[in-house]
Amino acid sequence: EKGGHEYFMLKEIEEQPEALANTLRGHFVDGRIVLDEQRLAEQDLRDVDKVFVVACGSAYHSGLVAKYAIEHWTRLPVEVELASEFRYRDPVLDRDTLVVAVSQSGETADTLEAVRHAREQKARVLAVCNTNGAQIPRESDAVLYTHAGPEIGVASTKAFLAQIAANYLVGLALAQARGTKYPDEIAREFHELEAMPEAVRRVLGTVDQVRALGRDLSDSKAVLFLGRHVGYPVALEGALKLKELAYMHAEGFAAGELKHGPIALIEEGLPVVVVMPSPKGRAVLHSKLVSNISEIQARGARTIVIAEEGDETVRPFADELIEIPAVPTLLQPLVSTVPLQVLAAEIARSRGYDVDKPRNLAKSVTVE
């Protein structure tokens, strides 16, 4: 059942190229992005003047990733909020607000209540969901299904990658409705997304290296994760995976915050995972991170660097280098997340824990 794997999570990590391909399939028809269900008029999408993404846990991280792309493509302000906070606030919403509710199960209590809270104020709701006919899509005005297939492992992996892809499709659908991108630009973005299953397949070539690293790190007391721009939510996701699976203290930081506090945590031998942006993207992002790594390395951290193949500048600062394929900046989370999933699973396994069933956690959180 586990397809020859020791635990389901590893099987699900390896199913990610397929999960992405299945999620994208059928959403670009005759040169247009299409959703699965749309119970609102195209004009309503065109009138959207603000976007909220509401979700919990990893799904929330998928929203944080998508914010960069949606704002870039649509020029709409995007706020990403934990559903459990959103529902008890008094968010400023009206009929021109689009609330994107992201949920693998489609049954998460806080996310469902956030949807109801939004609808009471006439906001439009679009669900991104992995479960056909679940409560959240049923109560939404539009739906985009992720097709990750069922996740047995409690920790989200393939559903998370599929959520990022689906959120990007939502961004492209909005850009299309608003005319902030020309049809040929939308087609190009879609085709770049379509190349991602192959890129993820390539990054799976690092599994053995990352598992060996995980065994080596299994006695660590804590692990820090640093990222910038889209690498920041990836760092948060890497830390969440490690907490929930390995019961290890893990924290993700925006690299720019180092000097504002977290650098005080750095001590001899502390493993710090750094998610490097592409050296071919915005030069300033890359050079800032290189200087962050050199600072933490000078203070004795053990640096584990996730960087693009051929990124030579970073090599001298990497105690361990994990190479990922070159992809467009906004799409990098789809590849950079993968080694972090493997790392967390393998550290957990080495510590003797049940990777698929971490203590105290349920797959679907239908109580608050």
Ligand code: F6R
């Ligand atoms: C983490 C994880 C959880 C879920 C969260 C939301 O690995 O699986 O953080 O992402 O409970 O669940 P859904 O997406 O079902 O609403």
